Amino acid sequence: MDEGGNLNSLIVASNRVPSPDQGSGSQGGLAVGVMNALSRTDGLWLGWNGNTEEAPSRDIDHYDFDGVRFATFPMSVEQHRLFYIGYSNEVLWPLFHYRPDMIEYNREKERGYLEVNQLFADNIRSVMDESSRIWVHDYQLIAVGHLLRQSGVEAPLGFFLHTPFPPWDLLRILPEYENLLHYLSAYDTIGFQTDLDLYNFRDCMKRGIGAEIEEDGTIVFDGRRSQADVYPISIDIDTAREMAEQGENSPTGQRLKRSLNNRPLMIGTDRLDYSKGLYKRFQAYERLLERFEERRGNVIYIQISPSSRTDVEEYAALRTTLERVTGHVNGRFAEYDWMPLRYLNRGYDRASIMGFLRQSRVALITPLRDGMNLVAKEFIAAQDPEDPGVLVLSHLAGASRELADGALLCNPFDIDGVAEVMERALSMPLEERRARWQSMMTVLQNNDIHQWSENFLAAMNQNAEQRREDQ
Template sequence: MEALGMSRLIVISNRVSRPTKTGNQGGLAVALSQALRESRGIWVGWSGEVTENFTGQIGFSEDEGVKTATIDLEEQDVDEYYNGYANKTLWPLFHFRIDLAEYARDFEGGYNRVNQRFADTTSPLIEPEDIIWVQDYHMIPLGRMLRDRGHDNRMGFFLHIPWPPTRLLVSLPHHSKLVQTLFAYDVVGFHTEEWLESFRHYVEREMGGTVDGDFVTLGNRTIQAIACPIGINAQEYASAAVSDAAKDMYEKVRRSLQDRPMIVGVDRLDYSKGLEERFNGYARFLKDHPEQHRNVVLTQIAPPSRGEVESYQQIRATLDALAGRINGEYSDVDWTPIRYVNQGYPRDKLAGIYRAAKIGLVTPLRDGMNLVAKEYVAAQDPDDPGVLILSRFAGAAQQLKDALLINPYSPEEMSDAITRALSMPLDERKRRWRAMMDSVEQQDISWWRQRFTERLMAVQRDGEVKPEAQPA
């Protein structure tokens, strides 16, 4: 792998995704697994298991050529670090839901304690030439803790969720202390220019730092902060859409629809995904267009997540009730307007579902990127592609400008977009799809990984950047 040369890559994230023979990993896992395989690297993370007493014992494994190292956490760790600070404090705040964010001293303490435990257990595994790449909001302070243990390796951090505006971030207790830990890294990545600009604004306004292009300086420390949108393996996904499993699922779905056009949504059950607003927008469409009754079906696939967090229990209850009310109001004996499915599907079957849908409805209220939008595009039949309706508040909207971009808070906009998509001529559908597919193919998952790791490799061991890596 050119980007890493002879250096070994160490990826550290909350959870580890081990490769499987069936290949049903997410896009991020596939990209990182490939890089780890090529560099003889290690993927470090939580095993997902709970132990009565934390020992620091590392469980080593190797699957499909990828080495993993995992640790078990105590129940208190999971409650405070994962369910608490990560998912009750940072997740809602970074998705602009300050009303749902919970601030508890125990949460912050547990978050720092678990990051210290990751630093302690990872530290002996690190060799001097290793490249360290920390993933996402669970591990923000980990780089600082590794530096404190004497590691001067090239070290990068990537945030997979939005970075909130300064006016929201300052509501977080000890916000500047948390942000300061990012300056232990050499390269910090965000999905979009908007999230990057919010980070720069905070550093300048709240911390007195300076910004010069990609370079952000705080005190005597300068890092590179870049926008680097993640992608999918577009060609692999397009191939999956014509696999036998995908074809079987496509035929199964089309038969069940009895030739009705289908709208599809695929989202984790999460309040940031705009599912309640989506159901309300679809209900508005049914109200505005009685002539479309019995002619269209919304299939919403929403696997449950974080069921132990109260706000996630509430969104599930809300959606159950809303789907029931809409179906009760509009259904007929041989037609149900919403198919609401609380389970996930393997990638090849999901590709068949995408391909069977005339409309992909992707309406998050806020999203770092949203790879479902890109998967929907990649799965389409080039000769008869569907139409993507996309929230302008998803990071993907910066790339997929030929989608029908909407405000997900507006039921009228969603209703109008569904109406337009259902009647869109084939030549316009093909033109829009081709432009989006070009973007999905060009800035794919390998492009994302290589762009970030090349920046990281260009950093000298003293933290300076090689001249050729500096922006023109």
């Protein structure tokens, strides 16, 4: 990984960091990729510890976990309200997921966002040295690079956006949208999940703040040169496969198998979030049972959706809606020995989830908009190659850009269309299932989570070196 330069002091900044209480096996895709990069360097991961205090604090807690050094700190209750609940999740999240109707903007939230981004920048400066390279993650921390540059930091800076990036006509709904583009121009390397996100970003830089886009894609603005490119995040294939096999054979996995009573399982496992398309997915399942009567009593759909962002009003309302629809579907179709829809508003450990995925004939990944969606890739890795399941995937998920040849793509807004795709997946013969699975597995093998982090860091080092030569 050191081909692009010295990586002996890599600092990763993200809103949240892995908890040593969870253990490495429970971490998701971002954590796996970053932990891999940091464990191979003298690196440090910096972020919020999840705690809130009455007054702002400058305290930083240092600890080691899984061979990686961490630096974490609290936020004040007010910082959390304005930065995390407010600007990050009531403004940027809906904006970046093409939901302008959900945006709740005010200037106080924007000030809170900058205050916490400044806190991150100050804490990064307190732990960095002259060899440091800094990799910032996701929409909560867009301004960190800009604030570091303002303070005189000239270290290599990289930023990766895990969500979609909106098109120009949507971005300019945001008051002071130009600020976001200014902030992003501070980074040497900016990474996106898909080619569509990259296109939108370059177009916004050009239209929004008059940046110049050179023939090789270099972005020139205010005397700085940045490189933006596509780095689709992926998973650790071997770990996912091992966990799926363990999960299937665990007491939890065997209990699920007995409860299915040889019926095919369709599964969805998503955070409780309006971007995931759960309400329309439930409607499509109801339509499946309406139109394809032979499925009644002969399929089970399990939806696992632990609550998230419970302080945000829209999320509580979504939970109530899904509970109501679950009752409606089960009340309409259930028999004394068959419950068609099992909606579980709770979390399970990752090994159990992977075991559930391995036992599923169909995975339902139908977000209304998603940056990538790693569950789609985990489902592929979890499958038995001799008897693999079928991936039903929204064409509005970033994963569809890589997995289109193997997945059954659908439009989550088309209820009848999704129901028809569900039926096609349930009816698919083994030979076709194997061919589609192999096509998607090859994609994963060519770009796993380790390749993702190596590619990004190599580009970040190269682009920073080019900037130094140009100065």
